Amino acid sequence: MISVRNLILASIGLAYLGVGYVATTVPHPPLVTVLIGFVPxxxxxxxxxxxxxxxxxxxxxxxxxxxxxxxxxxxxxDHVAWVYFVQHAGAMTLLGLTFGATLGGRHGEALCSRIATVVIRSPLDDRYLRYTWQVTLAWTIYFATSAVLSVLLFFFGPITAWSVLANVLTPITLGLMFVAEYFIRRRVLPDGPEVSIAATITAYRAFTNRTDTP
Structure with a gap:
């Protein structure tokens, strides 16, 4: 069941994406869209x-x-599109580097492997850790591809196409990535620990909050 807090956050996120689309596709966007763009x-x-x-x-x-x-x-x-572009391309690049930087060591050191240990209290076997390493690789490729597409469309394509990518396709494909990973995991690791999509997202938030604490 979706909590009121998550519903509010989702509504705010959708509203922000809508504002971003308007701000980047009209010649002289409303002043409020400029101000909202600087909030993140x-x-x-x-x-x-x-x-x-x-x-x-x-x-x-x-x-x-x-x-x-x-x-x-x-x-x-008149240049507010740059604000939204820096946020989108910057976020995709930073996330790609964050995930990709953990791929060089053992399977258990990959970011998704470490996140799995937050939500799954029992020890994870080598097969599960190999799978979470592969998931980390998939997220790295996703974020890297998104960053490259963002740059190419912003500089070489119509601004409307870039805005659709940033404000429409990105949230949709993010959701699809979580859904696809869940069903692939249930097929590849049918006997593995049951972890819902919501629990995965919550674990990621808990992990990042823990690592950001001085």
Whole structure:
């Protein structure tokens, strides 16, 4: 059953994607779409500054940058597509590097293997860890492909095509990746631990929150 919290988060996410599509496809987007576009970047910058050892100077620098963007917000309106592009291509690239960087060691060190240990308390055998390594590889390829397509469409294709990729196809294919992985796992590892799609997503959040804690 979908919780109220997850339903609210999903609604906010869909609204943001809708705003992103409007902001990147109309010649002179509404001012509110520009401001909303800066929310994820601003939040990420503030969070990174807060966790840094140089907290005070980085927070001041971040706030100064935000103030500067607010002053020139009308000029930024005609280039707001860049804001959404940096977020999409940057996120895909960062996720691809995050997953791919864990593929060089043992199967148990792959990111999906480590996430599996969060949700599955019992020891995982070599077969299961080999599978989660392959899942990590699949996610790496997915994110790398998404990043390349984002760059190619933004610079060499119509902006509408890029916006469809970023705001429509990306959330759909992300969902399909989770669904496909679940059914493939049940077929390849029928005797393995039962882990739902929701539990997988929750485990990933718990894992990232744990690793981000100083």
């Amino acid at each position: 970047l601003g939040a990420a910058a503030l969070a990174a500054a807060w966790k840094s050892r140089a907290r005070v100077p980085l927070l001041l620098l971040t706030l100064a940058c935000m103030l500067l963007m607010a002053v020139f917000v009308n000029q930024l309106r």
